[in-house]
Amino acid sequence: MNLIRVRKGYNIKIGGQPSEELLSISRPGKVAVVPERIPFIKPRLKVKQGDAVQIGSLLFEDKRRPFLKFLSPGGGTVADIDIGHRRVIKKIVIRLDPDERAVDFGFLSESDLVAISRRDLVAKILEGGLWSLLRALPSRDIAPRDAEPPAIFVALDDLEPFQPDPSVYLQDQEPLFLFGLKVLRKLSSRVEVFARQATAGVLKKLNGHITGQVAGRYPADDPGVLLYAIRRSSTENQTWYIRGQDVLLLAHLLKHGNYPTRRTMVVGGNAAQKTGHVHARLGMPLAAFRPFAADGMNTRWISGGVFQGYPTGPDSYMGLYETAITLIPEGLHREFLSFVRPGFNKPSYSRTFLSWFNSSQLPYDSNFHGGLRACIACGHCAKVCPVDILPQLTFKAVLAEAVEEYLALGLMDCVECGLCSYVCPSKIELSSILTAARREYHQEQSQT
Ligand code: SF4
């Protein structure tokens, strides 16, 4: 097993680490899909309000790539289709029947899996609506249907605070996971499974299947960072990746012949009165997590981790790729010029804050951004960037629309980790600007 050491990155000290405890959550009355949170797609609706659907019925497809199908995570009636500004489909809500029915896609036995052609397997995954779990580097768009990738990376861990622990989501699921690895090996002759050193030590049943141990700080285990660390030629740039938990969904679809509905999530953060893991329903209303929020606190809800997640709330639903709810205290005031105020209790990267010397976990709220100021050329952003981009120069090239320059500076290697924005004392939104530029460049390229 290879050891991959990632030198750069950064671990923030944030309280509310989810425990391994499995919290119980009641069966929801509704589930939803949230197309606006799936990057790079333009949905074309295939249902209308009042339609009866089963688990696995087609709800919408991508206009540009109609073979990309998005299916219902529940059986019942289409209760609401929320269409926003510029006719963006925000969500499709399904009211669940007490006894839900499911579309039968036909299962594959182990011997069927050996015999099936790659082409037929791709068609089966597309029909079952889970091709979108496979994504291609460097853009992170859904993987192209017709290409065979140089490799598929499986990332078991996610160091972003906070994401599910593989020892929880893989518990008693190892045979299903190994079936999923066989599926991936039909799609690419090279499948690499990565885990943190601590995880690899715990998951004994996967011995011999974990090909790389990862050592380093956030986001060392991101597939783009791993590719940057081990790639030997530019042909590897088109590597695909899938998250460990999504291998289980893919394997469930093919082994059982029906659309999976279970997703292991975490609830964490220092505005959570109880933290832990939850076996949730795909598309679950986030209101189900309300009992875990601390009473009497104005709370910021984040879908996903603190760096790559986005603000949400209890009236929203779990998106396709989401596996975490992070609850932090809502900041009531923006702290302009906060970086020059020494504070022992303030999360900070630079030594400007006394908190740099404080190793205990810190309270954390949504107020840590502050105001926009000019770059002071401190170099913090370059020091943490795990793929050796010079974020401040790349940012300037993006603003100047100097395409060749920002590509030469490595924009497409950016893994959208958010660290450069976090450490910037001038609070320049480097990461979001670079992410938007990457996505726009990819979209332009895919339309030509
Ligand atoms: S440029 Fe910023 S967001 Fe992109 S990989 Fe580097 S630190 Fe992360």
Ligand code: SF4
């Ligand atoms: S961290 Fe911010 S202020 Fe420092 S060099 Fe980067 S962009 Fe400039």
